[in-house]
Amino acid sequence: MSLDWQILEENRKKWFRKGLWRGVFFSIILAAVFLLFFNFNNFSSNFPHIARISINGIIYDNHKLVKTINDLSKNENVMSVFVNINSPGGTVVGSESLYVAINELSQIKPVISLMGEVATSGGYIVALASNYIFARQNTLTGSIGVIVEYNNFSKLSDKIGISTDSIKSGKIKGGQNPLSPFDPLVKINDQKIVNYSFNWFISLIKNNRNISPSIIDLVSDGRTLTGGMAMDLGLIDEIGSEKEALKYLEAKYPNMKGLKIIDIEIPSNNNFFFEEFFSGISPSNFNFISDLRNSLKLMSIAR
Numbered sequence: 001m002s003l004d005w006q007i008l009e010e011n012r013k014k015w016f017r018k019g020l021w022r023g024v025f026f027s028i029i030l031a032a033v034f035l036l037f038f039n040f041n042n043f044s045s046n047f048p049h050i051a052r053i054s055i056n057g058i059i060y061d062n063h064k065l066v067k068t069i070n071d072l073s074k075n076e077n078v079m080s081v082f083v084n085i086n087s088p089g090g091t092v093v094g095s096e097s098l099y100v101a102i103n104e105l106s107q108i109k110p111v112i113s114l115m116g117e118v119a120t121s122g123g124y125i126v127a128l129a130s131n132y133i134f135a136r137q138n139t140l141t142g143s144i145g146v147i148v149e150y151n152n153f154s155k156l157s158d159k160i161g162i163s164t165d166s167i168k169s170g171k172i173k174g175g176q177n178p179l180s181p182f183d184p185l186v187k188i189n190d191q192k193i194v195n196y197s198f199n200w201f202i203s204l205i206k207n208n209r210n211i212s213p214s215i216i217d218l219v220s221d222g223r224t225l226t227g228g229m230a231m232d233l234g235l236i237d238e239i240g241s242e243k244e245a246l247k248y249l250e251a252k253y254p255n256m257k258g259l260k261i262i263d264i265e266i267p268s269n270n271n272f273f274f275e276e277f278f279s280g281i282s283p284s285n286f287n288f289i290s291d292l293r294n295s296l297k298l299m300s301i302a303r
Contacts, residue, residue: 044048085115092122102130115135115236124141141227273291
């Protein structure tokens with residue numbers, strides 16, 4: 001009986017060792033497949049293709065995204081770039097950084113913007129950087145302008161008896177206090193900021209779209225437009241989707257006919273508030289709350 005038990009125990013160990021090595025082997029295979037799937041873009045540069053990137057949601061200063069765009073300009077096998085835009089806008093700096101990167105790319109290879117459900121304000125700025133703009137008939141676009149918003153709780157603070165005191169180096173340091181009556185000096189300063197950024201926005205339209213000053217004056221009130229309305233005004237080039245974009249590209253550049261479209265993974269920055277926002281605020285800053293308030297206010301400046 002003891003001999004049978006020893007044989008069974010030895011067989012069990014043998015199968016365990018085989019199972020362990022099988023598990024390790026299959027784990028390596030699965031890991032390789034996983035890496036191959038998620039890093040497919042690294043292999044896509046081995047043949048000529050059209051790169052496709054998507055810009056979705058609120059636009060902010062994403063250095064990783066800008067680097068990805070810059071890398072596309074250096075990849076000799078990227079023959080053209082499609083930029084899918086579905087964004088209501090975002091910060092002025094974020095919109096500017098994307099505009100600069102895509103505009104530089106468009107000087108090297110054809111860049112076509114395809115507007116989705118919405119491409120307003122900063123989303124439209126991104127589209128202006130491309131060589132050609134498509135939109136759906138009912139895409140929401142336009143909203144050309146800059147905005148700074150305040151929350152004013154001064155009447156509420158009077159009723160419940162709360163206030164904030166501050167020691168600061170200048171009268172408008174820290175901007176508008178939401179618990180105090182509106183400060184006209186802050187308004188004058190912020191209006192100058194809005195005007196400066198707005199003039200920059202308008203200059204992009206003048207430089208990239210061949211439209212009359214009267215139309216620019218018409219749409220510069222911040223109105224939202226459909227894709228069809230935008231086309232009638234010359235703000236975009238054509239109504240269509242990726243299918244029409246491919247036809248346009250192949251007609252203008254016959255050597256690009258039949259090229260495969262490769263999606264480029266956009267690096268996300270999930271720690272945006274910590275990496276991009278709080279990194280600029282020192283823990284020793286005595287005006288932390290007002291800086292926080294003003295930074296959040298400026299986040300919506302290009303909305």
